[in-house]
Amino acid sequence: xxxxxxxxxxxxxxxxxxxxxxxxxxxxxxxxxxxxxxxxxxxxxxxxxxxxxxxxxxxxxxxxxxxxxxxxxxxxxxxxxxxxxxxxxxxxxxxxxxxxxxxxxxxxxxxxxxxxxxxxxxxxxxxxxxxxxxxxxxxxxxxxxxxxxxxxxxxxxxxxxxxxxxxxxxxxxxxxxxxxxxxxxxxxxxxxxxxxxxxxxxxxxxxxxxxxxxxxxxxxxxxxxxxxxxxxxxxxxxxxxxxxxxxxxxxxxxxxxxxxxxxxxxxxxxxxxxxxxxxxxxxxxxxxxxxxxxxxxxxxxxxxxxxxxxxxxxxxxxxxxxxx
Amino acid sequence: xxxxxxxxxxxxxxxxxxxxxxxxxxxxxxxxxxxxxxxxxxxxxxxxxxxxxxxxxxxxxxxxxxxxxxxxxxxxxxx
Numbered sequence: 001x002x003x004x005x006x007x008x009x010x011x012x013x014x015x016x017x018x019x020x021x022x023x024x025x026x027x028x029x030x031x032x033x034x035x036x037x038x039x040x041x042x043x044x045x046x047x048x049x050x051x052x053x054x055x056x057x058x059x060x061x062x063x064x065x066x067x068x069x070x071x072x073x074x075x076x077x078x079x080x081x082x083x084x085x086x087x088x089x090x091x092x093x094x095x096x097x098x099x100x101x102x103x104x105x106x107x108x109x110x111x112x113x114x115x116x117x118x119x120x121x122x123x124x125x126x127x128x129x130x131x132x133x134x135x136x137x138x139x140x141x142x143x144x145x146x147x148x149x150x151x152x153x154x155x156x157x158x159x160x161x162x163x164x165x166x167x168x169x170x171x172x173x174x175x176x177x178x179x180x181x182x183x184x185x186x187x188x189x190x191x192x193x194x195x196x197x198x199x200x201x202x203x204x205x206x207x208x209x210x211x212x213x214x215x216x217x218x219x220x221x222x223x224x225x226x227x228x229x230x231x232x233x234x235x236x237x238x239x240x241x242x243x244x245x246x247x248x249x250x251x252x253x254x255x256x257x258x259x260x261x262x263x264x265x266x267x268x269x270x271x272x273x274x275x276x277x278x279x280x281x282x283x284x285x286x287x288x289x290x291x292x293x294x295x296x297x298x299x300x301x302x303x304x305x306x307x308x309x310x311x312x313x314x315x316x317x318x319x320x321x322x323x324x
Numbered sequence: 325x326x327x328x329x330x331x332x333x334x335x336x337x338x339x340x341x342x343x344x345x346x347x348x349x350x351x352x353x354x355x356x357x358x359x360x361x362x363x364x365x366x367x368x369x370x371x372x373x374x375x376x377x378x379x380x381x382x383x384x385x386x387x388x389x390x391x392x393x394x395x396x397x398x399x400x401x402x403x
Contacts (some may be wrong), residue, residue: 018326081383100363101363101364101367102383103370103383104383104384105383106380122364124364125364128364128367128368187401211371263387263389
């Protein structure tokens with residue numbers, strides 16, 4: 001059996017795989033377009049950049065693909081409204097938003113006729129999202145990377161409850177790495193999956209080779225939880241930056257604060273740390289990752305990644321497969 | 325509408341939405357610190373206020389609302 005398509009509003013993705021939005025500047029035009037070209041949904045990470053850079057990336061992605069391109073943005077960033085409005089004006093295909101809950105965004109997206117897809121980790125948030133007009137929800141369990149809505153409930157524990165709570169499509173995220181995981185999510189009632197880590201370690205991901213190598217080298221014990229200035233826990237690789245953070249409780253950089261968050265805890269600068277990490281400065285940088293990063297051993301092209309996932313899925317659902 | 329009338333309506337909504345005792349809700353009561361509301365509770369509370377007082381509270385304004393008093397003065401300003 002081949003993979004079913006994923007429908008969100010009027011959009012149909014041939015492959016039900018959405019690439020997780022990874023900020024700052026990890027998932028940009030090239031990665032998003034590569035995923036869209038393979039039939040999935042590509043997301044440009046908008047958090048930590050300004051609208052002109054986002055617009056430039058949306059246009060570049062459009063020039064590279066006719067597939068589905070969306071943006072991912074944190075409600076917690078001050079530029080949230082401007083980024084969402086800029087993307088709507090560029091006629092983006094969908095907007096995925098996490099790290100906070102914005103009612104206004106539902107309204108803007110409805111007016112702009114753009115599907116709005118909140119990232120949630122509870123039934124309460126799923127139901128409220130559906131009531132406010134969400135086109136789908138991304139359910140993120142504790143296995144996810146970056147900022148986390150939950151640190152104690154697995155994707156597999158929450159998913160059945162969300163399936164019971166809402167009628168809109170559910171995209172399962174957090175700990176999805178192989179085709180068998182996709183088969184499992186779909187068999188439980190999800191309409192698709194979102195994957196971050198696997199695409200982070202791709203040829204098209206917009207990070208320095210040292211950043212990708214840090215993820216490939218990361219063993220399960222090198223992955224840890226930290227407190228983000230956003231006011232949420234986050235999962236990251238144990239870089240020197242993180243060691244210092246854990247030892248001192250803060251890591252003040254020598255930079256000018258541009259107050260990019262609506263409400264910043266100021267224990268360190270999240271945007272600066274993520275950007276330094278992306279540039280390969282692991283001493284001063286932060287590298288976000290999912291719980292299962294230890295299972296990713298090589299940098300692959302998006303084409304290979306999706307080809308492998310499709311094959312693994314088919315194996316998993318075949319009569320001899322485990323989820324058949 | 326007078327302040328005390330608005331307060332009494334706000335109190336009713338808070339009691340219903342958060343499932344707390346009437347006695348726990350005073351002007352200075354903080355939804356998060358005193359009543360244990362999470363960010364989604366606040367969203368639902370704000371939506372109930374909009375319906376009750378027939379006003380619109382955008383995110384930006386909602387983000388600065390933390391106490392019962394904040395709601396009462398916001399409603400007074402908008403009505």
